[in-house]
Amino acid sequence: MRLIDTHCHLDFPDYGEDLDRVIERAASRGVTRMIVPGINAASSEKAIEIAGRHHSVFAAVGMHPHEADRSGPDVISRLRDLCINSDKVVAVGEIGLDYYRKHSRAGNQRDLFRQCLDISKELDLPLILHNREAGRDLLEILRASAPRVLKGVVHCFSGDKRFLEEILALGLHISFTGSITFERPGKLKELIELVPPERLLLETDSPYMSPVPLRGKRNEPANVRYLLDVYAGAYGLRPEDVARVTTHNANRLFRLGLEEKSKVAYSIRDSLYLNITNRCTNRCTFCTRGVSDYVKGHNLKLAGEPLVDEIISYMGDIRDYKEIVFCGFGEPTVRLGAVKRISAFAKEKGKKVRLVTNGEGDLINGRPVARELKGLIDTVSVSLNAPDAGQYAGICRPVFGEGAFDSIIVFIRECREQGMDVEVTCLDLIPEQDVSQCRAIAEGLGARFRVRRLNVVG
Numbered sequence: 001m002r003l004i005d006t007h008c009h010l011d012f013p014d015y016g017e018d019l020d021r022v023i024e025r026a027a028s029r030g031v032t033r034m035i036v037p038g039i040n041a042a043s044s045e046k047a048i049e050i051a052g053r054h055h056s057v058f059a060a061v062g063m064h065p066h067e068a069d070r071s072g073p074d075v076i077s078r079l080r081d082l083c084i085n086s087d088k089v090v091a092v093g094e095i096g097l098d099y100y101r102k103h104s105r106a107g108n109q110r111d112l113f114r115q116c117l118d119i120s121k122e123l124d125l126p127l128i129l130h131n132r133e134a135g136r137d138l139l140e141i142l143r144a145s146a147p148r149v150l151k152g153v154v155h156c157f158s159g160d161k162r163f164l165e166e167i168l169a170l171g172l173h174i175s176f177t178g179s180i181t182f183e184r185p186g187k188l189k190e191l192i193e194l195v196p197p198e199r200l201l202l203e204t205d206s207p208y209m210s211p212v213p214l215r216g217k218r219n220e221p222a223n224v225r226y227l228l229d230v231y232a233g234a235y236g237l238r239p240e241d242v243a244r245v246t247t248h249n250a251n252r253l254f255r256l257g258l259e260e261k262s263k264v265a266y267s268i269r270d271s272l273y274l275n276i277t278n279r280c281t282n283r284c285t286f287c288t289r290g291v292s293d294y295v296k297g298h299n300l301k302l303a304g305e306p307l308v309d310e311i312i313s314y315m316g317d318i319r320d321y322k323e324i325v326f327c328g329f330g331e332p333t334v335r336l337g338a339v340k341r342i343s344a345f346a347k348e349k350g351k352k353v354r355l356v357t358n359g360e361g362d363l364i365n366g367r368p369v370a371r372e373l374k375g376l377i378d379t380v381s382v383s384l385n386a387p388d389a390g391q392y393a394g395i396c397r398p399v400f401g402e403g404a405f406d407s408i409i410v411f412i413r414e415c416r417e418q419g420m421d422v423e424v425t426c427l428d429l430i431p432e433q434d435v436s437q438c439r440a441i442a443e444g445l446g447a448r449f450r451v452r453r454l455n456v457v458g
């Protein structure tokens, strides 16, 4: 399990005596990357110095809003130089607004924030943002920095649902601290569920915000793992899923250089998924392949198509999995022979097998294929997404044109006739009346029906 603590103040005097041991302890608990944000020029220099001595540590350069009254053109120019001349600076931060403690005048905070945003914009560095009771001004200033796409994180999130949604709409990530583990974290837990896992980062905010069971003690990056169970509970994932997804998110956002090899067999929750091809007969308008190579932190972009024996060896020991699922960045039935051989292997081991398909297997293979899948596949999950041929062609853009839809319906019917459990799915993006019609089609064919959220696997 690899973890990334995206916010730890290791430059603070709290670590004056045992910094090396703190970093070693983090490594021994799987924390492979740590980001130390600067709160002023001296702190940023110290963060860079620590990052220079430790492979796993990276630095951010920033000036905290508390310091705004002590800022000026010299300071801004010094921060800019630090960003340019240091190898391990990966972000501009910690910057933002804090109207709660009022250690600096609000007008000075806003000026400083704008100047730091300019550094981030000019040098194409992501942001590490601080906000305390200043959400409206923070949003206004961030929006004014458009048309540039914003990259960064609002750390130690505090605010309401509306502020959260507006931050997410800007494309930013969110991180919460150990406060989510407190007995009564109140609204924080409700807010977590609104954050897509793909936008979540882990942080400790060390030396502050120690999680339960260490509340009240000095915090450190090794403790970031205590947050995993809370997120896993909120998302219905395993802690290791949360670790992988958040590590991927941070690695990509801050360009931390962790290698993420492409996966043929990949696990989410207690299922083993198989990504046997990247070819597909559709060009769905909603397909995430064009946006990212990743699903739940797994890289699904294949360099080539693996042979059946290779796929089986990638599967490893499958005893602990609830099911084996053909589901990757492509349509499995373009490799029907591989699907059948691998399914036979899984059935021999007593496993349930599910095929996630666009339902065009008959057209792809030039013959009805349901009979060939009998006894090999337990559940077929067909992604329908439209109630008629014209709409299907418009949304899913099959190479077979409008003829695809009728063939999919026949495929569903034949799978049911062969005794397979069939689930028809629609994405939650399509209009409600179309969802109702798809439901009626599915039920008319004796299939189950489910509305699926985009990018939620399983």
Ligand code: SF4
Binding pocket: 280, 281, 282, 283, 284, 286, 287, 288, 289, 328, 329, 330, 331, 358, 396
């Ligand atoms: S069927 Fe699936 S893999 Fe193929 S284009 Fe559509 S969403 Fe992408």
